[in-house]
Amino acid sequence: MTLRAARLDRTYCITAVQAPDAPRRHLAALGFEEGALVTCLLAAPRGDPVAFGVRGAVIALRKSQLQALTVQEAG
Amino acid sequence: MKRPAASTRRVLLAGNPNVGKSSLFNALTGAHQHTGNWTGKTVEGAVGRYRAENGVQVELVDLPGAYSMTAYSPEEGVARDAIAFEQADAVCVVCDACNLQRGLLFTLQVMELAPRVVLCLNLWDRAQKQGVQIDTQALSRGLGVPVITTAAHRKSTVTALGRLLAQTVAPHPPAVVYPPPLEREMTLLAPLLPAGPADRRGAAIKLLEQDEAYRQAYTDRWGPPPTANTFRALATQGISARQVARQIEAARRQKADALFAAAVTGRRKRPAVTRLDRLLAGKWSGLPVMPLLLLLVFWLTIFASQGPSDALLGLLFAGEAPLAARLAAWGVPGWLVGMLAHGVWRVTAFVVAVMLPPMAIFFPLFTLLEDAGLLPRIAFRLDRHFQACRSCGKQALTMCMGFGCNAAGVTGCRIISSRRERLIAVLTNALVPCNGRFPTLITLIGLFFVTAPAGPLASLATAGWLTLAVVLCVAVTLLCSRLLAVTVLRGEPSFFALELPPLRMPPVGRVLVRSLRERIVFVLGRAAAVAAPAGGVIWLLANWRPGGVPLLQTLANALEPVGGFLGMDGVILLAFLLGLPANEIVLPLLLTIYSGSGTLVGEAGLETLRTTLTAHGWNRATALCVLLFCLFHFPCSTTLWTVYKETGSARWTALAAVLPAAVGCVLCAGIHALLG
Structure with a gap:
């Protein structure tokens, strides 16, 4: 599954990032990279954007960007 | 530097x-x-x-x-x-x-x-x-x-x-040790680089990492870096350029994680959002929060500024006649007395009395909201709309900064990474009223649209109208952003990431006191730098008569057709034009022109303003047009200069002036056609 399908209060482990170099690095700088645990914390009205807890911070991304992040649900 | x-x-x-x-x-x-x-x-x-x-x-x-x-x-x-x-x-x-x-x-x-x-x-x-x-x-x-x-x-x-x-820091050892093939090539590359960068090994790493922005900044300074051989050598060892970048990132991440694991213990708190966060993000629950908060801030501002405003008005205007008398007694020539007392003094007094109190109260209150961490929440909520307009949700942040000062808002647009979206935010920033325009709006609303007797109820009504005006500004900003995105600034939305810092209770007393003091100093400084000279100029224009007619009259007459078409008059338009250096002097200039060189009757406070304005043919329709034109007209010269600095282009600067003015002209002409 991708992070687009994430549900509130669940934690996911990122298994792959399919994005061109520039956005991939940008995502990595924010903590969205392979092996990172992210928790879906908050959704704006109509579910876009969505905020995730990642490496101790809360970062919101647009729904269209979440497709690039393949995840697995983690405990 | x-x-x-x-x-x-x-x-x-x-x-x-x-x-x-x-x-x-x-x-x-x-x-x-x-x-x-x-x-x-x-x-x-x-x-x-x-x-x-x-x-x-x-x-x-x-x-x-x-x-x-x-x-x-x-x-x-x-x-x-x-x-x-x-x-x-x-x-x-x-x-x-x-x-x-x-x-x-x-x-x-x-x-x-x-x-x-x-x-x-x-x-x-x-x-x-x-x-x-x-x-x-x-x-x-x-x-x-x-x-x-x-x-x-x-x-x-x-x-x-x-x-x-203050102590000398010793150079540190290499921060990260990379896989041997990379280390070898870095060691070979580093000495080939010029002595320019702060650290040559670091420069070699950034170049191998293929950080495009860095490479560009490097090339601008020292020309293209000699990396071709390095990549060729690595390729022969079976390491592609892409792998190089990945290996560097991975090694750095591993080192960071190892350091973290070794040094940090204890309960690692998960990042959390509070119930308040959920409430603010909620589809219905969060909707009224921002307008209500804004209403509250406006109400407090208007209510609290009335007393000081009236007191200052009486005090400062009472000083005008004695000042003129004293100057005349010192043998100062008549025209200079007029210029200093009826020009410089009057406009400055007006700015200090009528404009300063609301500005000095609104700004600290807004700073409180900012300090609490509300602004990113607004951007989070509104991003969907900006997305629909193909611009960036962070524009909501730069708009909020625009409430304080449009020039600051324009500089703040640097937080938007895409050039296209940044330009949209820069060009539309002046569509939200800055701190210098609020007092004008408050005064005019209070004079023409609120019938309740002065008191908490009247200030609440004024605040309500003002909140509506701000909502209108947000809507116009979105519309104009959309317009720009489908015309001169076409393109796809870029990468968007917004950090939501934890909501916190701001240190209320400390923020209020510091912010209030700073604002007062700032406004007084501007009054001295801009309002005082503008007052002198306006008096000269009003009293210099080449060919028997005051120059001011000639100018106002020339603008009359345009002003009339927009539901205003030539004098109002002239005041807006002369107010280019600072929005807070528009209303003072206007009243100075209207009142001529006669003495002002300041005792009755703001009631005299209404008398002066209605005597010059103002009605509600006029006031509405002036309000709309105040919301949407060319930004002040400081903002325009900032736009020029940020965009480096006279064309974009011109558009930043024309766009809001065009919106204002269309709205005013429309209102005039309907009501006039």
């Missing part, structure tokens, strides 16, 4: 956004750099000085926050260039002790670019409260740099930091 004298040490403050760099900077230098609870508050490096206990003078540069040394936005570029190219005496990396995971990765990146680094773990008290334990000695050993803990409001920790930054 200018190098300081030999005896001063130059230290750069770097760190992730919102880790309290500016608070430390203020605490160390005694400066009043504006701080706020959101990412991107500092977009330009601020410079301050202090003298440490050992007598050493330290020049401190507060760099904009950055997520990494791979710059994505212009503000991050400012930080990266300073660290990588400036050869400072030291870089102090500030990390949030509660969120060291991300901070350490950033620290390693900075350490690669700068040879001398100090690590400062800020918000130490909060980390301890959260049960985070950090072995600073292990951290210092692992990194090879001095580590110090601070809390910006604890004086002793700040003093200790100041002392540390």
Whole structure:
């Protein structure tokens, strides 16, 4: 599954990032990279954007960007 | 930037956004750099000085926050260039002790670019409260740099930091050791590079990492880097350019994670959002919060500014006649007496009496909301609409800054990384009313649209109208953004990421007092610099009669057809044009022109304004047109100059002036056609 399908209060482990170099690095700088645990914390009205807890911070991304992040649900 | 004298040490403050760099900077230098609870508050490096206990003078540069040394936005570029190219005496990396995971990765990146680094773990008290334990000695050993803990409001920790930054820092060992093939090539490449960058090994790493923005900044300074051989050599060993970049990132990440695991113990608190966050983000629950808060702020502003305003008005206008008499008694020529008393004094008095109180009260209240961390929540909520207009949700942040000052809002647009979206935000910023326009709006609404007798109820009604006006401005901003996005600034939405810092209770008293004092100084400064000369000029225009007719009259007559078409008159339009240097002088100029060289009747307070205006043919329709034109007209000269500096283009600057003016003209002409 991708992070687009994430549900509130669940934690996911990122298994792959399919994005061109520039956005991939940008995502990595924010903590969205392979092996990172992210928790879906908050959704704006109509579910876009969505905020995730990642490496101790809360970062919101647009729904269209979440497709690039393949995840697995983690405990 | 200018190098300081030999005896001063130059230290750069770097760190992730919102880790309290500016608070430390203020605490160390005694400066009043504006701080706020959101990412991107500092977009330009601020410079301050202090003298440490050992007598050493330290020049401190507060760099904009950055997520990494791979710059994505212009503000991050400012930080990266300073660290990588400036050869400072030291870089102090500030990390949030509660969120060291991300901070350490950033620290390693900075350490690669700068040879001398100090690590400062800020918000130490909060980390301890959260049960985070950090072995600073292990951290210092692992990194090879001095580590110090601070809390910006604890004086002793700040003093200790100041002392540390005043000492010479020894160069640190390589921050990260890369796989052998990469290390080999880096060692070969580094000596080929010019002595320009602060650290040649760091430059080699950034070039091998293929950080495009860095490569560009490097090439601008020293020409294309000699990396072709390096990549060829690595390719023959079966390592593609893409793999090189991946290996570098992975090695850095591993080192950061290992350091974190070794130094940080104790309960690691999960990032959390509060119930309030959920409430604000809720589809229905969050909807009324912002308008209601705005209404409350406006109400408080209007209600609290009435008393001081009336008192000042009476006091200052009563001074005009004695001033003129005293000047005349000193033998000052008549025209100069007129210019000083009826021009300079009157306009300045008006700005101080009518404009200052609302400005000085609104701004601190707004700062409170900002300090609480509300602004990013607004951007979070509104992003969907900006997305629909193919612009960036962070534009909501720059709009909020525009409430304070459009020039600051325009500079703030640097937090938007895509050039296209940044330009949209810059060009539409003046569509939200700045602090200097609020008093005009409040006064006119109060005079023409509120019938309740003066008191809390009347101020509430005024605040209600004002809130509606702001909602209109937001709608117009979205429309214009959309318009720009389908015409001159076409393109796809770019990468969007918005950090939501924790909501917090701001230190109310401290914020209010500091912000109030700063605003008063700021407005008084502008009054002296702009209102006073403008008052003199206006008096000269009104009394200089080439060919028997005052020049002012000639100008107003020339503008009359246009003004009339827009539902106003030539004098109003002239006041807007003459008010170009600062929006807060438009209304004072207008009234000075209307009242001519006769003495003002200031005793009855604002009631005299209504009499003056209605005597010159104003009705509700006129007032509505003036209100709309005040909301939507060309920005002040400071803002335009800032737009020019930010875009580097006269064309975009012209559009930044024409766009809001066009909106205003269309609305005013429409209203006039309907009601006039």
